[in-house]
Amino acid sequence: MDNKKDIRLMKGNEAIAEAAIRCGVDGYFGYPITPQSEVMETLMLLKPWETTGMVVLQAESEIASINMVYGGAGCGKKVMTSSSSPGISLMQEGLTYLAGAELPCVVVNVVRGGPGLGTIQPAQSDYFQSVKGGGHGDYKLIVLAPASVQEMADFVELAFDLAFKYRNPALILSDGMIGQMMEKVELKPYRKRWTNEEIKQMHPWATMGKPAERERNIITSVELDPNAFERFNHKLQDKYRKMQEEEVRCEQFNCEDAEYLLVAYGSSARICQKAMELARAKGIKVGLLRPITLFPFPTREIQALLGHVKGILSVELSEGQMVEDVRLTVEGKVKVEHFGRVGGVVHSPEEVVEALERKIIGG
């Protein structure tokens, strides 16, 4: 028996901070915003600069924090930021530059309801912004959607692994509910931060000062030669296609015999799990597919169920965003509808079952 397990009760936001220190993050740069301020507050309380040497800095804005992330990522360091919807909107410029410069980093969005200043209550209305690029140009973020405090902790490391594997920013798309709720979480043991020598070996592109043996490293997203820039854009698309081939992650419940399917991620997936149980108790054969990666989207996994699934309800805390990707996936073969409460209102399992019966089964 492993008696060294470190199991705690904590908020999702606190789990992000704990996991960041433990997986050897070099720098966190952030700006306060509800409902995610506990991430930086926890880091500041834990003082990782005294233990692992991690840098934690409060920036003057989200624009500054994402550009600090760019500077750190360009040095091959493991750097991250977190924010909530309005702050993430401000980061879109930085994110497209990071994608264009092929820099790895992790960004956490603890989503709140919009548009505008909106509300501090949970929402899932930043789906389009997250999975379709968000800033200007043809690019994608790797998007992970945690549905528990445990996954908030685990996905920090996973997001860094994927970000460095593909030299691309990774986004943890959470929401105010997962960020604020407390759950049991098992924390991983501390891992050493990479030394500068290790970074030079692993990431030869990093700007760490130019030794005589190599050409100078340049981190940039400018390319004024149209043919060269077209080739670069194609290269990015190859990368995204490879992610689509190799990195899709999702979880399926009762899908083997399902006649109807709920597709939901994050906190909505938690609610849909209960909704599925309620529907099954009524004799409706319902399954739940929970995308863990929103980009790449579990296209093949959903298509594989279309032999027996007669209708799909996409359940999101939005006016209907992921439902568009489900429809693209299904290509009109079965009925796909959306259900979701917005503005910070959270749907109940009963509402989900009622919507399934009304929009899919009866409709």
Next chain:
Amino acid sequence: MEVSIKDIIKPENLVYQKSSLLTEKPMHYCPGCTHGVVNRLIAEVIEELGLQQETIGVTPVGCSVLLYNYIDIDWQEAAHGRAPALGTAIKRLLPEKYVFTYQGDGDLAAIGTAETIHACNRGENILMVFINNGIYGMTGGQMAPTTLEGMAASTCPFGRDPERDGNPLSMTEIVATLPGTRYVTRQAAHTAGAVRKLKKALIKGFNNQKENKGTSFIEVVSTCNSGWKMTPVQANEWMVENMFPFYPLGDIKDK
């Protein structure tokens, strides 16, 4: 006795040569532009201080966006105005390295005002080089935050009108008031004497980083002869007559 060219080209006769850190890439700047002179000086300073392996530069968006093509060190290219944020993180994560940013007036004193002020206010241990040519060179000569009253630009073709456009901004005096800045100076590069003084300031800006005592900030009052629609000589004269009274040269802070 006949003297051949071979007798003259000897190491002991050498008075000046191109810095070995300057690449063979032809510079894209307009002939007469101050950027080229300052780029060359930075290469010389890094070479003379022996800091090629230790330096990371950050380029802006503006005419000097491609500065990384000319000096043989590691570089990062920032989004418009964000160079001080990059510089902050690079220095904090690699505190033993020498870090400098290089920005125009639009980049540093308009879109990047917050990043500039806050990097200086935190006292980031970096050197910030500020090329103030009073105009947006790269985008074709629009009004800059530093455009002088009455000075014409493509977005104030009849001259800057403070009532409509606001007043020219003296960013260097502003950052000098911040406790985080250690060395704040305003220099130029239009004469041999000015170039020598600017080089001294740049050396100081790099050397200051050996001690973690705050930000070094060097403004270079510059010309953009293309944007100003003047010959290089006229531009220098115009700068001396019009820019220097509003942007006086000299050290503002040195502690």
